Amino acid sequence: MSIRSPSSSHAAERGSRVQARRHIRALMGKTLAYFADHESDNLTLVREHLLDLVDARPSQARGQNLRSACLLLHKHADVFNRAFQAALQTSLEEEVRSILPDVTDATQSRNSASDEALNGMTLSLIDVCEVERILLLDRVAQRFTAHYDASVSPLTLRLGALLGQDAPSLLSNPFRPEVFVRAFLLAWEKSGLDDQATEDLLLALEPRHSLDLAPLYADLNATLMQAGIEAQTMHRIKRSDSVPSAHANLGPASAAAPLSGGDEAPVSRRPGLGAPEAGRARSVWGGLAPAGRNIAAQARQFLQRLGLGSPPAPGDSGDGEALAWTETHGDGARQTFAPADPEFMGYLGDLQAGAGASSSYQILEGQDPGDHNILRQMRDRDEVRRAPELDRGTVDALAEVFDFVFADQAIPLQMKFVIGRLQIPVLKAAMIDRDFFLSADHPARRLVDTLASASVAWAPEKGENDPLYVRIESTVKRVLTEFEDDLTLFSELLLEFTEFLFETEQQAQVRIEPAADHERVGESYEQALAHADEAVHDRIKALPPELPLAPFLAPFLTTQWREVMARAWLNVTDSPAQWDSALTAMDQLIWSTQPKTRTEERRRLVAVLPDLVRNLNAGLDAIDWTGEARATFTRRLISTHMLAIRMTQPVAVDTASALLEANAGQEAMNELDQRRAGKLAGSADEFDAMAQTFSRGLWFDFMVNETTRHRCRLSWVSPMRTRLLFTNRDGFDAFVRSEREVAALLRRGRLSVIDQVPIVSRALDQIMSDAQDRQAA
Known part of the structure; x- marks a missing residue:
């Protein structure tokens, strides 16, 4: 019987880790090479899918973001691909460090293990934007994970065998689809293309419309097979629930815990999602893989602390009023709130029927819209006092949301009263599906957000017969008269209202297009003028000191001939010869006005003049430069040429007219320098x-x-x-x-x-901020 010494055991373990690291590094190389070889195909598939989504007539804001992302991915493909390779390599290295830590990393991980129990209490230290980014990434990654489950599972098992894991999990696979989706998001952010399009771009990613990862997983799996690493399904004895565990207080890092109660975590839309605002917390992407789902759970707990229900305390026997419980589905868990009280729902139905029967309402001058917050007024009613705690909390929370709506300065006063009539049906919808406060995709919440956002475009002087006002009011009336307990009504009305907005936007776009075309032409011409300025400046600065520019040419080159060159530059793609001819004419003109002291120079000037005069006249005719100013310039040019042909020495500058020409030339050069530097000074x-x-x-x-x-x-x-x-x-x-x-x-x-963030999300952010302030106080 042999006994292995600790040193030999450590040596064997160290050798195993070195071998595992070598194999994983090889897999990393194959992964990076695969994406590098197919980067063009990947972007092509993504762009085609974005165009398909645009053709499906999404909302105005989403359509603009998708078009912007498609255009930028095409125009700046090289920039994005370089950023993607860098982000992918960084992400893979972080994943490898998490599963194969060095000694120092392992020590740090043990020291931080004791902090895991505080996960539920540390959300106040995490930026809300970061939470939403993590939830957004998790939502998109779930699609890819489900799609490639059959391809990834064998690789996960073999990696588990390579690493000596008893129970291999997807989170310990550094090549899981989530890592590639995260690299795509980071590449878009690092490229700095369009922060506002980040969320819509990421949500548009689909496994069927991006690079196929199945061949990559097959290659990685085959590599491990050739290395002799076999995948073995591990069977473990599950610990009984009655046996205490040292880790009983730690939340399962691999458990799915989206913010909403559904399988996917909707993310509220926020501006500039791709880039945190100045002063916000630093990014936590480096630790996303092991901590992402815990942060989602923390977000849920934080919202629950607002009074939207609390999980039962450990050991609760059920004597108290149960507000929510947890249902387990597979390897994940979702929280389900107690259903609404039938008696209270009946009371709300009667209130809604009364509001729906009232076809008109009076708005008194100077009246505060907040006085119409009936949710706040009804809290003292006996029917509300008898309602369960969770229902009362829902009334309070929604009352604060509508307080925010009534206080929003961007929404016209009349529109506040119209949208305010939705309080009772929206309360019913929020009680039927409690995800109203947790999910931006809740049908009633989306309708409120869309109506409030559209109302910003209505001007009181348009009157109540304006089509937008009529449409919003009719949508509200339909909710009051038709909604009972089916939330699909909100989705149907939202679809109809969105189509109305799309048609209105298309009509406005037709009116805008002529003005946009005019401005587009003007901008192109301004850019051409700037390019001509650079060409003139470079040519003049290149003249030797002993042969300076003739003073009378400076105003001509920086004004009239600048315009000739700009028009030629506008057509340089179709007619490059026109631009070359303008440059040649400028060079010949400058040379022709310089003193000609040698016979061969004077002969060359005589030969050049016919073509030069013909090109000058053609260019000046094209810009319609006529009249006495052109005649004066022509006479001055002819006299200069005659002197250059006849005189063998330069003429001394000692006349009053020569001094005036010098002053005009200097002024023209100063104006050129000002245009090049920009008229608006200051950083x-x-x-x-x-x-x-x-x-x-x-x-x-x-x-x-x-x-x-x-x-x-x-x-x-x-x-x-x-x-x-x-x-x-x-x-x-x-x-x-x-x-x-x-x-x-x-x-x-x-x-x-005007703030473009959906109003319910802004209201909840404000409520959460107030709650944090109270907790800190």
């Missing part, structure tokens, strides 16, 4: 940075003067962002500002952005 500040993020569809309040406020929408942004076109909802009252001018309006307080 960019936070308002410039804000203006750079604006995209189509945003709404603003514009102070025309001290007494007049105009609500407008950013309807079009030029490709170079030098022109931002603002209109009203119908595409009229258009005005254009540059990005720097928009920043100046923001700086002076004449232009203010």
